[in-house]
Amino acid sequence: MPLTLPAFRILSPQQRSLRQKLLFSLTAFSVLLFLLLGYSAYRIALEETQEILDQQMKEMAYFLAETSIDHLDSAFRPNHRYDETDVFIDIWTYPSAHASQRKQVLREDPDRIRLPRMAQPQFQQVHSSRGELKVFVLPLPDRQIQISQQLKVRRHLAQELALSMLIPYVLLVPFLVLGLGLLIRRLFKPVDALQRTIASRNHGDLTQIDTRHLPLEIKPAIDEFNQLFQRIEQAQQQQQQFIADAAHELRSPITALNLQLKVLQKTLPAELTQDRNFASLTQGLQRIQHLVLQMMTLAHQETQSASPQPLTDLVVQVHFVIEQLMLSARKKQIELGLDSRITQLQVAADPVQLQSILFNMIDNAIKYTPVGGEIAICLTQDAHRVYLSIEDSGPGVAATDYPKLTERFVRLPQTHQDIVGSGLGLAIVKNAVQHLGGSLEFSQSVRLGGLMVKVSLPY
Structure with missing residues (x-):
């Protein structure tokens, strides 16, 4: 069986939360x-280190200058690891007058490194086969003393000292x-x-959202939201008042x-009242009357x-x-x-609101169920x-059209035009169910083949 690794989702910088960005930024800093x-x-x-070792x-x-040592050659071991306590000491007497007429240059061989005669004590930095050296030259009347030390041991010592100072920081x-x-996390508690x-x-x-305990950085944004809520509420109230007034009028x-x-139907002859135009007029009035009742119900709910x-x-x-329908x-x-x-x-709901939910659901099923059909109502509960x-x-509804069922004044194209309806029935049901803290779902009926509308309510 092949081994499958879990897939990790890497968030882009635009998808990370503000606290993640803040933590990453502070960590990088x-x-x-x-x-x-x-x-x-x-x-x-x-x-x-340079100051201390130079002084040493x-x-x-100067200590060797007080002694009677007039010749000393330092030895170099290539495979030996030198540290800050190791120095090269070279002492030699000045050459004769005949030899001093020759050009004084750096004399270097595998055993000795001697600098030309200096006029006064000084430090020099020399590149040699022993590596890069820091050299102190002390000229005396009869001889010259030369103390040398590898610069890499000084750098190594500085690295050790710096690392020892940084160890607490690393820990x-x-x-x-x-x-x-x-x-x-604590600072973001108000945001959470x-x-x-x-x-x-x-x-x-x-x-309105309470902004008393919010940080000053987001308080202006929430104040704008509160003003937006206030404008939306005013617009909704105006809309609801308009719908209620229009429906009432x-x-x-x-x-x-x-x-x-x-x-008129009772006074006119039968051949006129059975005319198709007269029937269309009757059906149109019924549809308008049904629409007004639905608009009044919706305005009352909102x-x-x-x-x-x-x-x-x-x-x-x-x-x-059920008895009414x-x-x-x-x-x-x-x-x-x-x-x-x-x-x-027993459920926590207004009786009129429950009747509105039940009436619209069952009435909608009766409208779209063909003659001789069947409607099944089931009532269950859990804890x-x-x-x-x-x-x-009935004919049912395609799953892609389920969201349209609760849209206001929307009737599906396959709806028969002779069915009296306004496109508000299931919108009223959804609004009332949400007001009661419930949910509304649509699916295909497995047993009857048509539409199944399911409402869940807390109790």
Whole structure:
């Protein structure tokens, strides 16, 4: 069996959160600071080492000047590792007058390194087969003393000193990163609380967000959101008021037209009342009247407050709505049945709101179920929620069109035009279900082949 490695998702800099960017930036800054401190410590240690070792070389040369040693050649071992305590000491007497007339240059061989005669004590830096050397030359009347030391041992000593100074920093870096992470998490607690507050809000909740405990950097943005919420709430109130006023103003004249049409239907001859145009007029008035009622229901739902709901028996409401719609089902010879072993179930909901949900769901199923079809209503529950599903034997709806079912004033192209509807029924159901803290789902009925609408409510 081949070994499969888990896939790791690498976030781009644009996808990382602000706290991740802040932690990464501070960590990178700490690493950069470590490098700068390391270089600075090395330079300081090297300067201090140069001063100390130069002083030791001078003291050693002046000490040898007090002795009677007039000749000493240093020995070099190529494979030996020299340290800061090792120096090369060379002492020689000046050559004769005949030899001094020759050009004085650096004399170097595998055994000895001698610089020309100097006028005064001084340091020089020499490149030789022994490496790069720091040389102190002390000229005396009869001889010259030369103390040499490899520069690499000084650099090595400076590196060790710098490293010893940085070891505490290296040991503390993990704790520094951990502390930064904890500090950032603590500082971002108000932002996390804001995120949880917004995530837990209902879709229609436009109340002001409390900004008293927010950082000053994000407080202006939240203040702008609060002003936006206020403008949206005002626009919604104006829209709701317009819908309610329009529906109320239209209700009376449409009812009067409907009554006049019924009176006209009784007074006119039968051949006129059975005409197709007269039937279209009757159906159009029914559709307008249904639309006005739906608009009034929707406006009433949107103006309801989030106050605590009374306890209502859902089973009683289901039976009540079925009785109200049984006549419509019988006209189309539809078998309408309820499958439930629940005899009583209290839910936190207004009775009128429950009836609106049930009426629109069952009425919608009756409208789109063909003559002689079947509608099955099922009521179940678990420990925390109750589930109401309505299945029909109608033509069903494609899964790609499910989101359109709850859009306002939207009717699918396959909808029969002779069916009285406004495109608001399931939108009203969705709005009412969300107001009660429930959910609305659509799927295909496995048993009947049509559409299944399922509502879940807490209790």
